[in-house]
Amino acid sequence: MDMQTMSTASPPEDDRPLVPALKKGWQRRCPSCGSGPMLRGYLKVRESCPVCGEALHHQRADDGPAYITILIVGHVVAPLMLWAFTRWEPDPLIMVAVFSVMTVAMTLWLLPRVKGAFVALQWSRRMHGFGRDG
Template sequence: MPDGHFQQDDLREDLLEDRPLGQAMLRGWRRRCPCCGAGPLLRGYLKVRESCPVCGEALHHQRADDGPAYLTILIVGHLMAPVILWVFTTWRPDPLILASVFSVGTVALSLYLLPRLKGALVAVQWAKRMHGFGGKR
């Protein structure tokens, strides 16, 4: 049989295999390649690598765009707003102190979550074979 036939069968089998979503998201959260879990996913703070240096998985297909920022705002807002309300009603601190402390906390939590959520979002795209992640490595 011609070589093209075998490659087409291999591609069909690869498309039928399930990629574990939970494992991929955990690897992405750790900022590791969703395919192998060993290579670094990001180059710098938020820049996704073109490909994994360990397994060679192409990562340039990702389209995270503004999703991680929206998720970060959503999570940080839902965590900090009730805490601010509780602190203010319980201890009644000076508004300037309250604003200063919670501004630092909000920025720190945002900086912590942003690259991890980006990694998880890229991993979801990889696991669900979105945006060109559907082919073989």
């Protein structure tokens, strides 16, 4: 098999670079064009990009974004709680109120961004039907 046949048989590795796709996904934009919105509503992924027509229905993010969001929020909030308690020793009710609001706010802000990055990762790596033709 010659080199020309080999290059046409498999997709080039750098035609869908990972880092730019993840940045576009984090911004909740189409990983292909970066212009069209990826999400319809808060977490619902569009069937296709309204700008470039890239099919997005192949995505299989499932529970991954929620898991990663919980992991990130937990690793940020838990040390902050420990630091705040040892530094100021506030009333436990104040701790619960402040850190509950912080946890919910961080989760609501991060979740759609992490989901966008998950879909962009799948698109970039041609997973779950994001192949050459779709």
